[in-house]
Amino acid sequence: MKKIVKNGRIFTEAEDYQADILIEDEKIVCIGKELSGEDAEIIDASGCYVVPGAVDVHTHMDLDVGISRAVDDFYDGTVAAVCGGTTSIVDHMAFGPAGIPLHYQFEVYKKLAEGKAVIDYGFHGTAQHVDADMLAELETMAADGIPSVKAYLTYGFRLNDADVLQILRKMKEINGITAFHCENHDVVEFLKQQHKNEGKTAPIYHAKSRPNLAEAEAVDRVLKLARLADDAPVYIVHLSCRESLEAVREARRQGQKNIFVETCPQYLLLTEECYQREDGLKYIMSPPLRTQEDCEALWDGLADGTIQVVATDHCPFNYGKEKQMGRDDFTACPNGAPGVEERLMLLYSEGVAKGRITMNRLVETLCTKPCEIYGLYPKKGVIQPGADADLVIMDPNASGVITHSRMHGAVDYTSYEGMEIQGGIRQVMQRGNVLVKDNQFIGEKGAGRFIHRKPYTGE
């Protein structure tokens, strides 16, 4: 079935023009003026913006964190994602039992996602230990469509510097990308214990236990290890503060290549004042929310290109249930917050409509760049002939208020309740199928496909 998206204003990372888009067999086949086709269904995008389906390269669907499990599975979570304009995700697989090979979790995750995901999906590997078998397996994971692995510098399966160096060397050899959760584990654990000993167990002490410099030190360390590994590609997830940005800028000033930086809407828009609220537990995530100064620094970093990607780190736990585990002690609260549905709306409203970033930059950071970095481009993340027909039709003149009752995930809150929003999403298409119309999901459970990603092609 042919479709033509007519009269929309198309934005790519570099362009802004009025044209029609002809879709056939799940792909964009032609872009031009006044396209027609007798047998084509017409989708009217007059007065609207048309952007590539957004891609979220940092989600945690169905994440098992030991004490609890993220409440969005691959169905609820991907329905929420697509209702917010995200048409592909790359999910970070959870830690599994100690000593497992990387493929163990891949098999687990295939079963979690198959038959449930409503949009296309890929996975990042998760490093839990390093030895010769694991290093060899990084190569077979890449051959199986997973050319990226995440290493944690904190939490139970954190890696030491020698482990990190070995992974970076191997990933450089096989053109893979290593993503890092950067926080100095010993500093964080020491401060958590100190606060607990002093009876300081309220949510604000989550933030006070994870200071900016504990993150920036770890970012700086990872960057230097990557440099030692001959500028191995390195991707910093959920960067949250000014000092970490400075570490990135300094490394680039020294000439280091292949550095990629991600932040998330919560670090651009929310501050640690949230922890002082009655419902402060909702915002327990790592790294924690920072100050207004940090938010402004991140917006500047996004506008000037220091930051390449805005993802979400979507990791939802119900406030009414799982988050209450931290009621008397912030260290017992599962870490993470929802956000997969709100991202595009927030970045348009708070970013583009308020003049902080351009529409091209929005497309670059939410759609194109994450695909280039993680091997989904040019199948995803771009509007051009040959690409999958993953499109979002946005009405820049709509307005509304973010409220939980209009959201689609399984979690019982949104971190942005009551926020006024400029712009709205009219329709979302994946591979030419309309999955969302006027905030209603009309797609099919299990229609999402695994994306076999390609190796990193270099800066």
Ligand code: URP
């Ligand atoms: O608090 C967070 N961010 N939870 C999800 C896991 C992670 O660290 O990315």
Ligand code: ZN
């Ligand atoms: Zn993390």
Ligand code: ZN
């Ligand atoms: Zn995460």
